Amino acid sequence: MTPEREIYLKMVSRGENKYYLVFDIGGTNTKCGLFNSSGDLVSANESSTPQSYDELVGFIINKCAEYKTNQVSIGLPGTVNYGDGKIIYAPNLTYLSGKRIVSDLSNEKIVACIENDANLAALGEYYFSDIKYDSIVLVTLGTGVGGGYIVNGNVYKGQLSVFEIGHMTIHTDGKQCGCGKRGCFEAYCSKTGLENIYYDLSNNRVSINEILKLIDKKDSLAGVAMNVFSKYLGIGLSNIVNLLIPDVIVIGGGLSELSSYYFKNTIKVFSKNLFNPYKNSTRLIVSKLKNKAALYGGFYLLRQNNGQI
């Protein structure tokens, strides 16, 4: 029996059978969270993201059957069209591009709401951490780089999901990005970005965990790679302030947990590149919800869509 199933059965035995199923589909891993009606994340698990669209849909259908629910919230690493529910583009999970997961799940009698994963993470930080600000920007550093902008409690959006900051150009003719452009923020400040920076310096293809071990051993090239990463991160974050002056920028995603390796230099570069009148206007912090922020945001979206908020 899976841990969530065990918790679910205990909830049912206590008469607390109101629960919510939330998915956070990433480029590498997919998280599935179970919330009770009080907003407690009673269980969360993580597994490799299914390898095809049909497998992904099957995965969601099976989880719905397991928990006897037909309402889910789904966070996706892509651009969403809110009008027709189509996923326009997902550079780090290409099989999602052009798909209409809401209507495909609807054919299976599942009511799904979808949102860009970084927007959900921003909603999660806004409503479930101790942040008390009017405007926040959440930047997720993971397989790619995503962003969400919350103003007065709402996701800033248009017909499409917006704030694709991972693809703002940060280096003219710079490194190749998965989106087809060169020099994107994501090409430097993501997991693969850091691995590519190290590869270009050393001609040695290693994982991010190996790079961290090398830094711990005072390897100079690995240290230079992290320095480049932290510099571009500081520049990218200062660009956001110069455009929007949010009250706070929260760094989230898997790489936020490695902030001890880069945060000091990032703050230094960030502060130096702020437009003069905006200095001291925006706080830069690391997420407290860490990689569960998008699950909390998904729970909020589901309750909102159900008219419960």
Ligand SMILES: [Zn+2]
């Ligand atoms: Zn790009």
